[in-house]
Amino acid sequence: MFNKILIANRGEIACRVIRTAHRLGIRCVAIYSEADANAMHVAMADEAVCVGPAPSKDSYLKMDTILEVAKQTGAQAIHPGYGFLSENAPFVQKCQEADIVFIGPPASAIEAMGSKSAAKRIMEEANVPLVPGYHGEDQDPALLKRHSDEMGYPVLLKATAGGGGKGMRVVWAADEFDSALDAAKREAMNGFADDTMLVEKYLTKPRHVEIQVFCDKHGNSVYLAERDCSVQRRHQKVVEEAPAPGMSDELRKAMGEAAVRAAEAIGYEGAGTVEFLLDEDGSFYFMEMNTRLQVEHPVTELITGQDLVEWQLKAASGQTLPLSQDEVQINGHAVEVRIYAEDPDNDFLPATGKLEYLRTPEENRYVRVDTGVREGDEVSIYYDPMIAKLIVWDENRDRAMQRMSQALTEYRIAGMKTNTHFLKRLIDNSAFRAAELDTGFIEKHEEDLFSGHGGSHSANPLALAALYTLLKQGQQRQAEAVHSHDTTSPWHQFNGWRLNEEPALAVRFKVGDEEKSVQVNWLNQGFRLSVDGHIVIADGKLEDDVLKASFNGHNRNAFVAELEGHITVFTDQGAFECQWLHPDLDNHEFEEEGG
Ligand code: MV4
Numbered sequence: 134m135f136n137k138i139l140i141a142n143r144g145e146i147a148c149r150v151i152r153t154a155h156r157l158g159i160r161c162v163a164i165y166s167e168a169d170a171n172a173m174h175v176a177m178a179d180e181a182v183c184v185g186p187a188p189s190k191d192s193y194l195k196m197d198t199i200l201e202v203a204k205q206t207g208a209q210a211i212h213p214g215y216g217f218l219s220e221n222a223p224f225v226q227k228c229q230e231a232d233i234v235f236i237g238p239p240a241s242a243i244e245a246m247g248s249k250s251a252a253k254r255i256m257e258e259a260n261v262p263l264v265p266g267y268h269g270e271d272q273d274p275a276l277l278k279r280h281s282d283e284m285g286y287p288v289l290l291k292a293t294a295g296g297g298g299k300g301m302r303v304v305w306a307a308d309e310f311d312s313a314l315d316a317a318k319r320e321a322m323n324g325f326a327d328d329t330m331l332v333e334k335y336l337t338k339p340r341h342v343e344i345q346v347f348c349d350k351h352g353n354s355v356y357l358a359e360r361d362c363s364v365q366r367r368h369q370k371v372v373e374e375a376p377a378p379g380m381s382d383e384l385r386k387a388m389g390e391a392a393v394r395a396a397e398a399i400g401y402e403g404a405g406t407v408e409f410l411l412d413e414d415g416s417f418y419f420m421e422m423n424t425r426l427q428v429e430h431p432v433t434e435l436i437t438g439q440d441l442v443e444w445q446l447k448a449a450s451g452q453t454l455p456l457s458q459d460e461v462q463i464n465g466h467a468v469e470v471r472i473y474a475e476d477p478d479n480d481f482l483p484a485t486g487k488l489e490y491l492r493t494p495e496e497n498r499y500v501r502v503d504t505g506v507r508e509g510d511e512v513s514i515y516y517d518p519m520i521a522k523l524i525v526w527d528e529n530r531d532r533a534m535q536r537m538s539q540a541l542t543e544y545r546i547a548g549m550k551t552n553t554h555f556l557k558r559l560i561d562n563s564a565f566r567a568a569e570l571d572t573g574f575i576e577k578h579e580e581d582l583f584s585g586h587g588g589s590h591s592a593n594p595l596a597l598a599a600l601y602t603l604l605k606q607g608q609q610r611q612a613e614a615v616h617s618h619d620t621t622s623p624w625h626q627f628n629g630w631r632l633n634e635e636p637a638l639a640v641r642f643k644v645g646d647e648e649k650s651v652q653v654n655w656l657n658q659g660f661r662l663s664v665d666g667h668i669v670i671a672d673g674k675l676e677d678d679v680l681k682a683s684f685n686g687h688n689r690n691a692f693v694a695e696l697e698g699h700i701t702v703f704t705d706q707g708a709f710e711c712q713w714l715h716p717d718l719d720n721h722e723f724e725e726e727g728g
Contacts, residue, residue: 134450135159135210138236139203140174142214143193144505145521146428147174150212153442162206164199166192168513173505180206187515193217196224200231210234210449212442216517219425222247236449237403238424245399246422250293250331256419259398261391264410264418266333268293277332278310287335290314292321292328296421298368300324303335338571339410341365342377342417344392345433345441348401349448355458356389357437360429363570364559366481371575372559373429374468375436377411378530378568388417395422404430404445428471428522431503435467435526466533467526470556472544474518477555477583483518487511489548490694490701492678493521494540500525512549520551530568534560545708547694547701554707558582594691594702594709596664596671599640599651600682601693601700602713603660604675641714642700648714659683 138154139162140147151161151174163178168187175181182202185192193199194217203211211233213219225240237243246252250268257263266288267280281288281304290313292300302317304310318328345357361377362370376385392407399422406427408420430441444455474484491508494500504521512518525540527533541557559565559582565574575582638653652663659672673682680691680702692703695713702709 134452135234135446137162137179137206137208138210138212138446139164139199139206139208140178140212140214141193141199142212142217142219143169143172143174143516145503145519146214146426146505148177148505149503150214150442151177153440154212154446157443157446159446162202162208164193164202166515168515171510173507173510182206187513189217189515196221196227200227200233203233204231208233210236210446212236212445213425215425215428220423234449236445237426238399238401238405242399242401242405243424246424248293249291249296249421250329252421253331253419255398256395259394261395261398261407261419262417264333264336266331268331268333270329272329274311274314277314277330278307281310281332282307284332284334287337289333289335290317291331291333292317292325293331294321294325294327294329336410336412336418338413338573339363340377340571341408341420342380342388342411343406343408343423343427344388345427345430346389346392346396346401346405346407347441347444347448347454348396348403348405349454350402350451351453353454353457354393354396354401355454355456355461356392357433357439357441357461358463359385359388360427360432361570362429363572364565364574365572366575370429370471371556372468372470372565373432374466374530374533375432376463376466378570384415384417391417391419395419403448404441429469431501431522431524432467432469435501435524436463436465437461438464465526465528466530467524468530468533468537468560469522469524470537470541470560471522471552472520472546472556473552474512474520474549475552476550477552479550481552483514484550485512485514485518486549488520488546489696489699490546490678492543492545492692494523494543499527499536500540520546531566534566542703542705545692545694545701545703547696547699547708547710551708555582557705557707593664593667594704594706595642595644595649595651595711596662596669596684597680597682597689597691597693597702597704598642598700598709598711598713599653599662599664600660600671600673601675601680601695601702602640603653604673604680605695608675643712643714644710649711 137160140150154161160179163175163181164184165175166187184195184198218224220243222240222243225235228235253263253268265284287303287305290302300321302313304313322328340363342359342361344359348354359377360373360375362373364372395407396405404426406423409417410420411417434441475481476484488508488510493502496502501524502521506520525533525537527536538560541553544553562578640651642649654661662669662671669684671684678692680693682689694701698713700711
């Protein structure tokens with residue numbers, strides 16, 4: 134086993150690899166860009182070396198610099214994580230030339246999977262099922278049309294140089310074929326400088342089911358069950374779960390053995406994933422093979438009880454696989470969501486900013502948080518804006534989803550837009566809970582997933598925000614009564630009492646671009662609030678960031694983060710942001726008081 138490894142990555146996966154390496158007594162060298170000097174993975178490592186400025190091309194992709202750091206620090210192996218250099222065959226070659234172990238597959242295996250059509254030819258020979266179609270070198274349009282007519286429509290035109298959904302075009306009828314082929318070839322030439330096409334039978338409601346495979350250097354290969362990653366948005370995975378709902382033991386075995394044949398056909402070593410399209414009739418077809426550890430590997434870890442990074446380290450150091458196929462067991466159900474700094478209401482535009490306030494669900498045997506950021510960290514514009522992966526396990530799917538829904542409520546971030554509310558709506562969606570999964574899920578349920586804040590006035594987060602300011606002011610005034618007469622605090626200026634009048638006040642907020650006002654009357658116990666035209670009797674108490682509220686006698690708990698008047702209210706409906714505007718008090722009062 135290695136004594137020291139270099140992690141050529143950042144963020145959550147770098148932290149995750151370091152955690153396992155440290156558990157195995159392996160020292161870790163981190164690399165970082167100038168933008169990541171204070172990053173979590175740097176703090177966790179035993180050593181850390183800056184490899185260049187923020188842009189990935191000048192830092193995390195600088196192969197020679199990274200190899201130089203590995204040599205200088207005496208790292209025996211490099212873990213690439215995912216992304217960056219993880220599927221870069223020339224980098225694997227350079228590691229070999231430098232006599233440094235690349236923790237992953239041989240360069241030849243990465244190259245073999247690099248081209249769609251080459252990969253399909255290899256799979257065909259390995260008796261791995263392919264979608265019916267044509268992926269030959271002869272690109273005569275008449276030939277392509279003939280194959281399409283024979284298959285029957287709809288068919289799918291795919292650029293062999295494409296990937297991740299790019300360069301695909303569905304042809305619904307024969308009379309559209311010629312124009313569609315011309316357009317697809319033009320797009321492929323523009324996009325990939327290669328207009329070679331393959332054509333396949335188009336599956337209208339497929340699921341994306343992928344098999345985790347592992348191979349050691351001694352010819353052993355196993356599959357570690359499957360993951361269902363059908364819920365995607367623009368070919369980005371949103372939710373991943375294991376096992377795939379409704380998967381039979383027979384189908385699992387058939388797909389697993391096909392995946393192992395695929396891995397063995399390319400002399401694979403290490404962790405790999407074979408992606409399949411699973412049709413409604415139970416047929417499955419090879420899509421592509423990923424020659425790296427996937428983002429979603431934790432759901433496989435939770436149902437098999439295996440640490441896949443430990444397997445990678447053992448396999449790369451020449452050990453045999455920890456389990457034989459018969460020893461692989463699966464138990465329970467796991468689901469993962471990716472917490473992103475992005476704005477679902479603004480076409481998921483990446484958000485940046487500082488994690489002013491960050492509270493995560495408590496981790497235990499059911500809940501795991503793989504993250505690379507801490508409260509106060511900046512989410513950088515230079516890299517993928519993923520904040521964390523939230524992974525949950527339970528005895529069955531229903532319990533796992535219920536626990537995920539609750540965990541999402543407890544994942545509280547203020548200071549930037551996140552997708553937690555969108556994720557919760559997805560996890561709570563009835564069709565999702567019924568496992569009605571296919572790759573068109575998000576489009577099909579767009580209305581439910583993207584609608585705005587629901588809820589009655591008493592659940593109205595503005596009422597919670599107003600109650601928070603009133604309780605906070607009460608606490609502040611109590612503190613001032615006891616301590617100094619500091620009148621500089623914004624809370625001191627906030628006083629609802631006027632002589633000879635029924636006590637009343639308007640608390641004003643800015644919500645988005647809109648100003649909103651909450652009328653407040655003090656009562657002997659609590660307040661009467663007028664929120665968006667609704668009257669509600671409110672009371673409660675504030676303990677740190679926990680607001681225990683009562684509206685019209687209904688108790689509601691919320692969490693509130695406040696920073697210089699910027700308030701974020703967290704409820705099970707998501708995070709609500711507003712800015713508290715100082716109360717409309719006549720300034721002369723201060724002048725009189727102030728003299
Ligand atoms: C398909 C398909 C339907 N029929 N091939 C999308 C990107 C690449 N992974 C392959 N993809 C698809 N290939 C045939 N013959 C539907 C998709 C597809 C898809 C596949 C997996 C996960 C999400 C997807 C989203 C849209 C389309």
